[in-house]
Amino acid sequence: MPKTMEVVDRRHAPGRALWLLGPAMVAGVAYLDPGNVASNMTAGATFGYLLVWVVVLGNVMAWLIQYLSAKLGIVTGESLPQVLGRRIRRPWARRAYWLQAELVAMATDVAEVIGGAVALHLLFGVPLVWGGAITGVVSMGLLLVQTRRGARAFETVLIGLLLIIAVGFSFGLFFAPPEPAGVIAGLVPRFEGSTSVLLAASILGATIMPHAIYAHSALARDRFAPTGDPAGTSGAIAAAHAHAPESATAQRRADTLADARGISTPRLLRATRWDVTIALAVAGTVNLAILLLAAANLAGVDGTDSLEGAYAALRAGLGPLVATLFAVGLLASGLASTSVGAYAGAEIMQGLLHARIPLLARRLVTLVPALVILGLGIDPTLALVLSQVVLSFGIPVALVPLVALTRRRDVLGDYRNSGLTTAAGVLASVFLIALNALLLWLVFTGG
Numbered sequence: 112m113p114k115t116m117e118v119v120d121r122r123h124a125p126g127r128a129l130w131l132l133g134p135a136m137v138a139g140v141a142y143l144d145p146g147n148v149a150s151n152m153t154a155g156a157t158f159g160y161l162l163v164w165v166v167v168l169g170n171v172m173a174w175l176i177q178y179l180s181a182k183l184g185i186v187t188g189e190s191l192p193q194v195l196g197r198r199i200r201r202p203w204a205r206r207a208y209w210l211q212a213e214l215v216a217m218a219t220d221v222a223e224v225i226g227g228a229v230a231l232h233l234l235f236g237v238p239l240v241w242g243g244a245i246t247g248v249v250s251m252g253l254l255l256v257q258t259r260r261g262a263r264a265f266e267t268v269l270i271g272l273l274l275i276i277a278v279g280f281s282f283g284l285f286f287a288p289p290e291p292a293g294v295i296a297g298l299v300p301r302f303e304g305s306t307s308v309l310l311a312a313s314i315l316g317a318t319i320m321p322h323a324i325y326a327h328s329a330l331a332r333d334r335f336a337p338t339g340d341p342a343g344t345s346g347a348i349a350a351a352h353a354h355a356p357e358s359a360t361a362q363r364r365a366d367t368l369a370d371a372r373g374i375s376t377p378r379l380l381r382a383t384r385w386d387v388t389i390a391l392a393v394a395g396t397v398n399l400a401i402l403l404l405a406a407a408n409l410a411g412v413d414g415t416d417s418l419e420g421a422y423a424a425l426r427a428g429l430g431p432l433v434a435t436l437f438a439v440g441l442l443a444s445g446l447a448s449t450s451v452g453a454y455a456g457a458e459i460m461q462g463l464l465h466a467r468i469p470l471l472a473r474r475l476v477t478l479v480p481a482l483v484i485l486g487l488g489i490d491p492t493l494a495l496v497l498s499q500v501v502l503s504f505g506i507p508v509a510l511v512p513l514v515a516l517t518r519r520r521d522v523l524g525d526y527r528n529s530g531l532t533t534a535a536g537v538l539a540s541v542f543l544i545a546l547n548a549l550l551l552w553l554v555f556t557g558g
Contacts (some may be wrong), residue, residue: 281396
């Protein structure tokens, strides 16, 4: 697995409160991938402000989900795939769970590589297939930062790309702000036909990404691993299992990890809540800015149902600077998010199958489907939107186990969810499952 943090004396590190922030920022990159751009741009251009409420609701649910994922990694010292890999006893069930998670990770890669390819085409005229290959190669360089320089260096690079993404996608609103009345009206939950349901599912799939649920627990585990413990699951955890009965193991493990880190678990969890809040405030604001930019400037404009058409319309309506920054944001989005996707995919495989392959080898394998789609000439924007629908169907499969595990005393000890938190997680799961069921019904009945 990726190398953990360099050795630091946490008790005396300067600016230690700031040091505790970071994992959610990396996970938050997944909330600003090219799939988000395609879904939000298409929703705004097609339905104006209609689906503003979906972006807002998705971000609220994402806060809870990402916090629970990080809490699992901090308290147990294990990722969600690792915990599931231990608890799913039947090999066939574990492989089946891995297969669906792997398909979700591949759908994520498709969106991210295609987005980077489209951005390079818009900026420099690079053919889409070559743009996809370039995106894949650059993402390998980012993964080398993770494997050779550690979690903190990886976070620094991705946070820098996150700032570029935020500026690139939000800049246009200063030239063409949305109508306040339209934004307020868009906060009222409603749909207008099956296409709006499809786009709502796509927005949620892009906002609450299953691979981000798996990845955040691993990012928190790696970042806060005890000093000198490269695997993130120290001998201290093994000792806790060996010297405590099952009913007491979870709390003993949490206490042992806290002692080894030199930071109390409640302090880490408080910092994590701030980390998640800041990361999703940025991601939510940018996602909303993308939809509002399209609603205010592209609604009813012919050809804006694709990223290329939206770029051309922005260039014609708001000028080359806004359009160029939009394309730069799209490129940064593809490069950053594909690295997080590869990290998540490697964690899924290692945790569920107990099989470990190099991150770079995995990057090469998962690059192939995106390059095939680009080579076949399939509409890139359509592929992006449909990939996000696939992600939407993978959300409950990741979310339901997460909520179930984090409510258990034998998993988190005294840090298990409160009844209110569990209820909120159940409501989010039910809503997402119901939305996907409605989508299937509309698609198959032609509604």
